[in-house]
Amino acid sequence: MSVDDTTADDERKQPRYHFDRHTSDYRMRFEKITEEMQEKCPIAWSDTYGGHWVAASSEAVFELARCPHVSNDHDLRGERRGYKGISIPTAQRISATRGGMLEMDDPEHRWYRNLLNPYLSPAAVKRWEPFIDEVVRAALDEKIEEGRIDFVDDLANVVPAVLTLAMLGIPLKRWEMYSEPTHAAVYTPEHSPDAARVAEQHKQMGLDLVNSMLEIRENPRPGLVNALLNMRIDGEPAPDLEIMGMLGLVIGGGFDTTTALTAHSLEWLSQHPDQRDRLSRERDILLDPATEEFLRFFTPAPGDGRTFSDEVDLEGHHFNEGERLWISWAMANRDPSVFHDPNQVLLDRKGNRHFSFGIGVHRCIGSNVARTVFKSMVTAVLDRMPDYQCDPEGTVHYDTIGVIQGMRHLPATFTPGRPTGPGLDETLDKLQRICDEQELARPITERKEAAKID
Amino acid sequence: MKVRVDQERCQGHTLCAMIAPEMFQLSDIDGSSSAVTEVVPSDQEDLVREAAHSCPEQAILIEED
Numbered sequence: 001m002s003v004d005d006t007t008a009d010d011e012r013k014q015p016r017y018h019f020d021r022h023t024s025d026y027r028m029r030f031e032k033i034t035e036e037m038q039e040k041c042p043i044a045w046s047d048t049y050g051g052h053w054v055a056a057s058s059e060a061v062f063e064l065a066r067c068p069h070v071s072n073d074h075d076l077r078g079e080r081r082g083y084k085g086i087s088i089p090t091a092q093r094i095s096a097t098r099g100g101m102l103e104m105d106d107p108e109h110r111w112y113r114n115l116l117n118p119y120l121s122p123a124a125v126k127r128w129e130p131f132i133d134e135v136v137r138a139a140l141d142e143k144i145e146e147g148r149i150d151f152v153d154d155l156a157n158v159v160p161a162v163l164t165l166a167m168l169g170i171p172l173k174r175w176e177m178y179s180e181p182t183h184a185a186v187y188t189p190e191h192s193p194d195a196a197r198v199a200e201q202h203k204q205m206g207l208d209l210v211n212s213m214l215e216i217r218e219n220p221r222p223g224l225v226n227a228l229l230n231m232r233i234d235g236e237p238a239p240d241l242e243i244m245g246m247l248g249l250v251i252g253g254g255f256d257t258t259t260a261l262t263a264h265s266l267e268w269l270s271q272h273p274d275q276r277d278r279l280s281r282e283r284d285i286l287l288d289p290a291t292e293e294f295l296r297f298f299t300p301a302p303g304d305g306r307t308f309s310d311e312v313d314l315e316g317h318h319f320n321e322g323e324r325l326w327i328s329w330a331m332a333n334r335d336p337s338v339f340h341d342p343n344q345v346l347l348d349r350k351g352n353r354h355f356s357f358g359i360g361v362h363r364c365i366g367s368n369v370a371r372t373v374f375k376s377m378v379t380a381v382l383d384r385m386p387d388y389q390c391d392p393e394g395t396v397h398y399d400t401i402g403v404i405q406g407m408r409h410l411p412a413t414f415t416p417g418r419p420t421g422p423g424l425d426e427t428l429d430k431l432q433r434i435c436d437e438q439e440l441a442r443p444i445t446e447r448k449e450a451a452k453i454d
Numbered sequence: 455m456k457v458r459v460d461q462e463r464c465q466g467h468t469l470c471a472m473i474a475p476e477m478f479q480l481s482d483i484d485g486s487s488s489a490v491t492e493v494v495p496s497d498q499e500d501l502v503r504e505a506a507h508s509c510p511e512q513a514i515l516i517e518e519d
Contacts, residue, residue, distance in 0.1 A: 066511075117483055117484040118482075118483050118484075121480075121482060122471075122480050122485045123482040123485075288472045288473075292469065292508075350507070350508070351508055353508050353509055353510040357510075360511075363466060367466075367468070368468065444483065
């Protein structure tokens with residue numbers, strides 16, 4: 001590249017902003033950084049992580065997320081254009097598979113989405129409500145007499161994991177084998193002394209996934225694994241690595257995010273007891289908007305990386321093919337041009353067209369699961385431990401929020417109560433039997449009835 | 455008032471059905487939305503407006519009379 005090319009390029013890559021999401025500084029200063037960028041440079045170039053654009057305003061995010069010349073592709077083996085998928089920086093750990101359909105463009109992405117839609121649609125998820133409520137009941141019953149609970153370890157980590165395994169067709173009692181490494185992989189930095197141990201746990205989980213695939217291939221049982229194994233594209237099965245990637249996406253996408261949303265919301269409600277009481281009293285009209293408001297404010301999945309697949313012009317910027325882009329759902333969610341008082345949690349907020357499940361064709365396919373599981377957990381806590389108080393001393397937020405804006409621990413105390421049923425292990429045995437007998441994991445096209453829990 | 459959901463834009467966020475359940479029906483298969491009737495009854499107008507403002511994809515098109 002000549003000196004002239006470099007200078008022209010430098011002039012084009014403006015304005016500049018030093019943007020590093022993977023620091024605790026970013027977490028602490030998130031609102032200030034957002035205000036600054038939205039005011040001065042809603043689209044900016046950052047030299048961090050090999051250099052990438054950042055879209056920080058709702059308008060830029062809305063346009064770029066829907067732009068047909070912006071690619072999600074992760075070209076692992078350099079067979080296409082070498083694009084690096086949705087992680088900035090490119091994750092070292094997960095290099096054998098790409099992140100399922102989230103790292104595919106259409107038409108490939110569409111094949112997988114069409115396959116999974118009947119398992120995850122609003123109608124499909126609604127059938128699981130009695131099952132979800134029962135897991136929540138058992139998780140709370142484990143702690144209800146003690147008067148102490150950790151909302152992350154004892155509730156928010158448990159329920160999404162159990163439900164996801166049920167939907168996959170994997171035995172429920174293995175939930176911890178999946179839950180632990182999935183969360184740890186998010187909050188453990190790559191250079192941490194724990195990284196090796198976490199990688200090993202992750203590998204064990206991966207092996208169990210592969211074994212489950214082989215088992216279900218031999219002895220089919222309903223669920224997402226079965227659907228992926230039976231998928232045919234022009235008569236050919238989906239490649240095993242893509243199936244693994246999709247399973248990784250469902251697990252990775254579904255566990256930590258719902259946990260993060262629930263933990264942050266319960267913490268906030270504890271800090272605002274009058275709002276908590278109001279939500280409980282008026283839940284018939286407030287639960288839905290409050291859920292959307294917590295999604296907006298806490299944006300568990302804060303953004304995604306993209307690659308420009310063509311030259312694009314937007315808002316006075318010229319983007320070149322191959323350039324990387326960070327689309328910030330979290331910052332768009334705080335844009336005052338869309339959300340008045342953006343940094344306030346308003347449980348009855350109107351016009352809440354938040355970005356937390358993404359925008360465009362890659363809208364989170366688990367969104368209906370997330371909402372349903374969240375509402376079940378929160379209403380149960382409001383009913384069974386309405387006076388809970390979170391303990392700030394033991395509360396642990398993720399140090400950095402570059403990947404998921406999550407929490408590790410949220411201990412709380414409450415006025416003890418009585419269990420209303422069996423504990424978690426016994427309940428999981430019962431639910432496994434019910435799952436198998438009623439074939440709950442079938443798609444909505446094959447089974448319309450809600451789960452019947454005795 | 456008339457209302458229509460742009461099927462190209464709709465991605466199944468489901469906010470419209472939460473806000474105006476009598477005016478928007480969701481596909482069992484993928485949660486995509488369509489208007490129950492094109493002409494909006496007067497007692498549903500405010501809810502339909504709110505639904506349109508709440509659609510993350512801006513996929514709901516309203517024609518005010």
